[in-house]
Structures are given as structure tokens and as C-alpha cells.
Amino acid sequence: MLMQYRIDDFTLLSIGATLITLRQVDAFRAVMMTGTITGAAEILEVSQPAISRLVKDLERALGFELFSRQGRQINPTIEGRMFFEEVETAHLGLNQLNQSAINIRDHKEGSLRIVTIPSVVTMFIGPILKAFNKEYPLVAVSLEVQPTQRVFEYLTSGQCDLGLSTLPMENPAVVSQPVLAGQSVCIFPKSHRLRSLKKVTPKDLADEEFISYKSDSVYRHRVDQFFAKAKVNRNLRYEARTTDAICKLVAAGVGVSVVGPSFAGVKLEAGIEVRPFSPTIHGGLALLYLRNRGSGRLSDAFCETVIKTLREGRGPN
Numbered sequence: 001m002l003m004q005y006r007i008d009d010f011t012l013l014s015i016g017a018t019l020i021t022l023r024q025v026d027a028f029r030a031v032m033m034t035g036t037i038t039g040a041a042e043i044l045e046v047s048q049p050a051i052s053r054l055v056k057d058l059e060r061a062l063g064f065e066l067f068s069r070q071g072r073q074i075n076p077t078i079e080g081r082m083f084f085e086e087v088e089t090a091h092l093g094l095n096q097l098n099q100s101a102i103n104i105r106d107h108k109e110g111s112l113r114i115v116t117i118p119s120v121v122t123m124f125i126g127p128i129l130k131a132f133n134k135e136y137p138l139v140a141v142s143l144e145v146q147p148t149q150r151v152f153e154y155l156t157s158g159q160c161d162l163g164l165s166t167l168p169m170e171n172p173a174v175v176s177q178p179v180l181a182g183q184s185v186c187i188f189p190k191s192h193r194l195r196s197l198k199k200v201t202p203k204d205l206a207d208e209e210f211i212s213y214k215s216d217s218v219y220r221h222r223v224d225q226f227f228a229k230a231k232v233n234r235n236l237r238y239e240a241r242t243t244d245a246i247c248k249l250v251a252a253g254v255g256v257s258v259v260g261p262s263f264a265g266v267k268l269e270a271g272i273e274v275r276p277f278s279p280t281i282h283g284g285l286a287l288l289y290l291r292n293r294g295s296g297r298l299s300d301a302f303c304e305t306v307i308k309t310l311r312e313g314r315g316p317n
Contacts, residue, residue: 020061025087027054028066032076032084110298111140115160117148118242120285123263124310125164132305139298147241149216155290161299163288164306166219166261177287177303180310182261184223184281187246187272189253199276202230209255210234211246222281223258247272261285285310 030040031051041048059066066080076084116125121143129141144160146153152171154160167176186200194200205227213220227234235255240246243259247269250257259268261283268274287303 020058024054024058024061027051028058029084029087029091031055031067031074032080032087037074110138111142112162112298112302113142113144113160114162114164114302115144115146115151115154116164117151117166118145118244119166120164121145122244124285128164128306128309131309132302135305136298136301147214148218151288155288161289161293161296162302165286165288167284167286173291174288175291177289178284179287179307180263180285182263182283182285184258184260184277184283185262186256186258186275186277187250187268188256188275189250190271190273191253192256192273194256194275195273197275199278201278202227202232205234205256205258206232208234209238210236211238211240211249211255211257212236213246214239214241219260219281219283226279226281244269 026044027040027046027050030043031037034040034043037048037051037055040051044051055066062083064079065077066083067074068077125143129143132139132141142160144154148165151163151165152174155163156171156173163174166182167178170176186194186205188194194204197204212223238249238255240249246257246259249255251269251271258277258281260277260281262268262274263285287306289299289303293299
């Protein structure tokens with residue numbers, strides 16, 4: 001369908017010393033689409049003599065005739081038809097360029113690189129990406145899953161645009177925007193003696209086979225400090241990198257653990273019991289991004305989706 005718009009006399013290209021303008025090309029295209037000078041003039045809202053002059057100027061610039069003329073009747077020449085095919089190809093490209101600009105402006109097209117941690121993938125990332133894809137189906141999302149201590153590395157090195165990880169996390173170059181509050185819990189096998197307790201303290205775990213996070217985990221050190229302060233010894237033979245791995249070991253009866261943060265409405269591994277751990281180790285889920293990052297429509301849109309999804313409780317039940 002021919003677009004109805006007024007055209008400016010911008011140069012499209014030059015052949016030798018002669019210039020071809022968008023105005024000339026649009027006049028030619030209008031004649032080809034309507035079949036008459038009159039029809040082209042009506043669509044472009046200019047006079048018939050103006051259309052005739054523009055087409056003749058174009059023919060002069062090209063060096064060949066676009067139409068054969070018999071009285072008031074005009075018919076495209078072979079060269080005219082060939083040139084029209086090229087014009088249509090270029091016009092389609094301009095339309096695609098225009099649509100791409102609209103998509104970029106409305107943040108409907110592009111790509112995002114997200115870094116997160118394994119427990120977030122297990123608990124939240126599916127509903128978040130599903131909601132984001134519904135609103136922005138043309139945006140490609142690359143998901144990098146790394147241990148907590150490496151999330152900052154992926155952000156500060158520019159490998160990822162946004163992070164989604166558990167708190168606390170401190171880095172002067174990175175902004176942490178809390179989106180969901182949580183706290184630590186004690187987990188143990190369903191048949192364990194601790195099932196009779198409403199909450200678990202460090203003393204309740206004395207001499208238990210305890211599955212810890214790896215020694216480079218910030219959360220591991222926070223948990224260890226509570227047990228050291230309470231002067232409680234545990235059997236520390238087992239370590240695992242992720243909350244998911246710890247839950248599976250507990251479900252298999254290997255030992256007990258304190259993990260976190262845990263979030264309301266989110267179930268952990270089947271086959272384990274969960275109790276609040278006291279004293280409480282507060283934590284939460286946060287969006288992370290560089291403090292000096294430029295404004296990004298897609299990043300802002302993803303952040304909004306994360307907040308909306310989590311606050312509407314779309315995590316797994």
C-alpha cells in the first residue's frame with residue numbers, strides 16, 4: 001500500500017554530477033503504483049505538472065527512459081520496471097528501518113544480559129522471564145548463572161547488564177535495589193528429631209552432621225559466626241556451592257543445614273522439613289546494576305517486571 005505523506009526534497013544519491021532526490025523517486029513510485037500521472041498527483045497531493053517534471057528529472061539523472069508516452073497514456077519501459085523493482089526493495093528496507101527505530105524507542109527490540117545465582121533460577125527466574133517475554137517478545141535475554149561471589153565480577157566487567165541475587169552484597173560500584181525480603185531457615189530430613197520443634201537455635205544443632213555452603217560464601221561466614229558465638233560445635237564434613245545442592249543432600253538424609261534467605265510462599269526440596277532459625281539472619285533478593293550505568297529502557301523495563309512479578313507472588317508454589 002502506498003504511504004500518503006508529503007515528501008521533502010532530500011538527496012537520495014548522485015550519479016556523476018546529477019542528483020537523484022527522494023522527491024523524484026516517490027513521484028516515480030506513485031506513478032507506477034497508480035498507473036497514471038493523475039493518480040500519483042492525488043496521492044502525493046501535488047499538481048500533475050509537478051509529477052511530470054519530477055519523473056522527467058529522474059529520467060535525465062538516470063540516463064534512460066522510465067516510461068513510454070503515447071499522448072496522455074504512459075507505460076513503463078523495461079528499464080522502468082527493472083528500476084521499480086529496486087525502488088521497492090529500497091522502500092521495504094526503509095520501512096523495516098522505521099519499524100526497528102520504533103521498536104528501539106518503545107524498548108520492544110534488543111537484548112539483555114542477566115546474571116543471577118542458582119537458587120534464584122530454581123525459585124523465581126521462570127515466572128519472571130515468562131512475564132517479561134509476554135510484554136517484550138522481540139527482546140533476547142541471555143542468562144548467566146554464577147555463584148553469589150561472582151555476580152559482581154560479571155557486572156563490573158561489563159559482561160552482564162543486570163544482576164539478581166541475594167543480600168547482603170556490598171560493592172561501591174554496584175547499586176543494590178531490594179525487591180523481596182527473606183530470612184534464614186533450618187532444613188532437615190522429614191524423619192529427623194528436630195521436626196517436633198517450632199523453631200531451631202544453634203544449640204539444637206549441636207554435634208549434628210551439618211552441610212555448609214562453600215568456605216568462600218559470605219552467608220557461610222555469617223552462619224558460622226552465630227554458632228561460634230553460641231559455642232556450639234557441629235560436624236562440618238560436607239560443603240556445597242548452592243542452596244539447591246544443600247537441599248538435595250538434606251533430603252537424602254546426609255545431614256541438616258541453615259540456608260537462606262528463604263521467601264514466603266516458596267517451597268524448597270521435597271522430602272525436607274523447614275523451621276525458622278533463631279537468631280534470625282535477615283536477607284533478601286535484590287536487583288543489581290552499575291552505579292554509573294547509563295539510562296537503559298530495556299533494563300528499566302526488566303527491573304519493573306521483576307518487581308511486579310515477585311510482589312504479585314508469581315514464584316513457584
